[in-house]
Amino acid sequence: xxxxxxxxxxxxxxxxxxxxxxxxxxxxxxxxxxxxxxxxxxxxxxxxxxxxxxxxxxxxxxxxxxxxxxxxxxxxxxxxxxxxxxxxxxxxxxxxxxxxxxxxxxxxxxxxxxxxxxxxxxxxxxxxxxxxxxxxxxxxxxxxxxxxxxxxxxxxxxxxxxxxxxxxxxxxxxxxxxxxxxxxxxxxxxxxxxxxxxxxxxxxxxxxxxxxxxxxxxxxxxxxxxxxxxxxxxxxxxxxxxxxxxxxxxxxxxxxxxxxx
Amino acid sequence: xxxxxxxxxxxxxxxxxxxxxxxxxxxxxxxxxxxxxxxxxxxxxxxxxxxxxxxxxxxxxxxxxxxxxxxxxxxxxxxxxxxxxxxxxxxxxxxxxxxxxxxxxxxxxxxxxxxxxxxxxxxxxxxxxxxxxxxxxxxxxxxxxxxxxxxxxxxxxxxxxxxxxxxxxxxxxxxxxxxxxxxxxxxxxxxxxxxxxxxxxxxxxxxxxxxxxxxxxxxxxxxxxxxxxxxxxxxxxxxxxxxxxxxxxxxxxxxxxxxxx
DNA sequence: AAGTGGTCTAGACCACTTT
DNA sequence: AAGTGGTCTAGACCACTTC
Numbered sequence: 001x002x003x004x005x006x007x008x009x010x011x012x013x014x015x016x017x018x019x020x021x022x023x024x025x026x027x028x029x030x031x032x033x034x035x036x037x038x039x040x041x042x043x044x045x046x047x048x049x050x051x052x053x054x055x056x057x058x059x060x061x062x063x064x065x066x067x068x069x070x071x072x073x074x075x076x077x078x079x080x081x082x083x084x085x086x087x088x089x090x091x092x093x094x095x096x097x098x099x100x101x102x103x104x105x106x107x108x109x110x111x112x113x114x115x116x117x118x119x120x121x122x123x124x125x126x127x128x129x130x131x132x133x134x135x136x137x138x139x140x141x142x143x144x145x146x147x148x149x150x151x152x153x154x155x156x157x158x159x160x161x162x163x164x165x166x167x168x169x170x171x172x173x174x175x176x177x178x179x180x181x182x183x184x185x186x187x188x189x190x191x192x193x194x195x196x197x198x199x200x201x202x203x204x205x206x207x208x209x210x211x212x213x214x215x216x217x218x219x220x221x222x223x224x225x226x227x228x229x230x231x232x233x234x235x236x237x238x239x240x241x242x243x244x245x246x247x248x249x250x251x252x253x254x255x256x257x258x259x260x261x
Numbered sequence: 262x263x264x265x266x267x268x269x270x271x272x273x274x275x276x277x278x279x280x281x282x283x284x285x286x287x288x289x290x291x292x293x294x295x296x297x298x299x300x301x302x303x304x305x306x307x308x309x310x311x312x313x314x315x316x317x318x319x320x321x322x323x324x325x326x327x328x329x330x331x332x333x334x335x336x337x338x339x340x341x342x343x344x345x346x347x348x349x350x351x352x353x354x355x356x357x358x359x360x361x362x363x364x365x366x367x368x369x370x371x372x373x374x375x376x377x378x379x380x381x382x383x384x385x386x387x388x389x390x391x392x393x394x395x396x397x398x399x400x401x402x403x404x405x406x407x408x409x410x411x412x413x414x415x416x417x418x419x420x421x422x423x424x425x426x427x428x429x430x431x432x433x434x435x436x437x438x439x440x441x442x443x444x445x446x447x448x449x450x451x452x453x454x455x456x457x458x459x460x461x462x463x464x465x466x467x468x469x470x471x472x473x474x475x476x477x478x479x480x481x482x483x484x485x486x487x488x489x490x491x492x493x494x495x496x497x498x499x500x501x502x503x504x505x506x507x508x509x510x511x512x513x514x515x516x517x518x519x520x521x522x
Numbered sequence: 523a524a525g526t527g528g529t530c531t532a533g534a535c536c537a538c539t540t541t
Numbered sequence: 542a543a544g545t546g547g548t549c550t551a552g553a554c555c556a557c558t559t560c
């Protein structure tokens with residue numbers, strides 16, 4: 001009844017709570033606002049990757065809306081892969097340390113058989129000034145400090161991908177070759193565990209090009225071998241870009257798998 | 262009250278209607294069954310692409326469930342792009358003759374500027390016996406009759422894609438070069454309008470290869486030019502494959518765009 | 523037994539479109 | 542004004558997990 005008990009940092013404003021369904025033109029639907037508040041909690045680290053968020057009924061009383069409204073908010077976040085529901089257990093913050101997720105962000109499949117986890121060999125990990133093209137993609141200033149990682153991914157011992165990864169230097173202080181080599185599992189898992197940066201979406205531009213001299217060396221092919229050139233920009237909450245990747249993929253024994261629907 | 266008035270062909274069975282929520286272990290949730298019944302109506306052509314399906318309240322009374330249950334069924338079909346909701350108007354069967362849809366199935370973007378509609382030039386349209394690899398993908402017998410279409414797609418006058426398309430001969434009787442040339446818009450629009458075959462999903466395998474002599478000629482490049490090789494299998498209702506496409510894409514001025522989430 | 527998400531209902535009201 | 546989908550509520554019961 002009283003305004004804003006403020007026993008938590010996710011209180012609904014009076015204007016929001018008091019407004020009935022669709023009362024004022026400038027207000028979005030209640031469940032969208034609830035969704036925004038939950039997303040804010042995720043972004044601010046109130047609930048960390050892998051942790052359980054409060055139950056639907058808890059959130060409903062906290063936000064002073066019905067359980068059905070919270071449910072619809074969680075439904076959308078869940079369909080956007082930010083949350084994962086588990087019947088009987090609770091709702092959890094999505095994490096990159098699950099086989100299901102890795103499959104979504106590494107879509108190279110062998111011509112025959114099932115996908116296996118690649119080995120990653122770090123070739124380089126250095127700090128440098130941002131080249132202007134990368135800076136633009138990361139919405140950074142040219143000259144800002146970036147981390148540049150270069151690595152080779154091998155499947156069953158066969159080097160298949162050479163990729164360069166640029167990260168904002170401010171977010172990834174203390175990232176070294178050793179840290180990268182110690183961590184087993186996908187790099188995005190390391191990013192969210194150790195650096196609190198959660199990748200939630202990415203755009204890719206895919207082209208066919210010749211390998212070129214350098215990739216040819218690392219991948220042990222001729223420099224005119226056709227390879228997939230995949231440029232990826234990854235985003236965290238709020239559509240903020242946090243990573244640029246440029247990879248060259250051999251596709252004699254593998255293919256990039258995509259589903260259209 | 263009485264059983265099965267059968268004034269329509271989408272009646273709920275007694276077993277289904279009589280069973281309360283989650284009554285029997287072998288029964289799936291009510292809304293899933295409703296979804297199945299609606300899908301059946303779509304598949305059997307009760308409502309054709311572009312047409313409006315009955316309102317939620319109509320369907321609710323027809324199936325003897327609450328409006329909310331119908332709503333949840335339609336929600337899922339809508340998120341699978343089989344139906345399109347339009348507030349105030351109704352719910353419509355999705356069609357391939359919409360810009361939004363075409364974008365989903367032709368993901369080539371220019372390096373600069375916005376996507377434009379390509380011109381399609383049919384190079385060949387013939388009936389032939391199914392090669393064994395294509396037959397396998399189409400779940401047909403090797404030796405069955407297929408339609409083979411070969412065409413070049415050009416953007417702003419520049420030939421960019423050479424593709425081969427195989428279709429089951431039985432479904433596409435009377436498909437000729439003239440018909441293909443007459444029809445403006447995406448080929449999938451023609452398929453659903455004239456041949457009653459609605460494509461709803463596709464799997465793609467993407468590789469980088471050399472153009473080869475033939476593609477080099479049609480696309481006016483050297484035969485060792487790297488191109489994207491995109492092999493696509495398209496499916497209609499019930500996961501039945503209805504098309505195999507194999508395209509070679511030039512990617513000097515374009516890229517294949519993909520979103521990971 | 524208690525707590526969680528999952529399903530289903532019935533009714534109210536809103537926003538948009540067409541008549 | 543009438544019809545459509547969109548939102549919100551309150552309550553019931555089910556299925557799954559844990560204690």
